[in-house]
Amino acid sequence: MNRSNVQAALDDEGVQSLADECHAAMRKFADALGARDFILAAVQRAETEGECSLARVTSHLTQQLAGFVLAARDVEDYNAAFAQWLATDGNELGEVRPPPINFQ
Incomplete structure (x- = not known):
């Protein structure tokens, strides 16, 4: 950049x-989006996998939550690195890795 x-x-x-x-x-x-939307998506995923138990639905919700937490952390880290880059004299962003979120 x-x-x-x-x-x-x-x-x-x-x-x-x-x-x-x-x-x-x-x-x-x-x-x-509401909690119901996440539950419905987890149930649908569990059904698609052929194992629609409450434990499997809970597992899918846990995975979804973990993904959101990791994505938020990646964005926070990127924002901090980006702010640091803006405060320096270097022209290229270099090693700062953009968050794995597709804004395109």
Whole structure:
């Protein structure tokens, strides 16, 4: 990632406005999900695997929760590294690994 490209995008009002809209839409989507949605997805996954027991549903929910926690940690680590990069004079982001979340 080139620093001048990043700073130009961060400073552009149109880009910032669209990013704010994306952020709001993502939050709205996340807020629309309820516990029932996660339970239904876990039941469907357990049924697909041919073992629909409460233990298997619980296992799927536990895996989902662990995935969310790890993804949040990756994003926090990336944000910290990104802030540190912005505060330095280096032009290339280098070894900072982006979070494994596809925003495309």
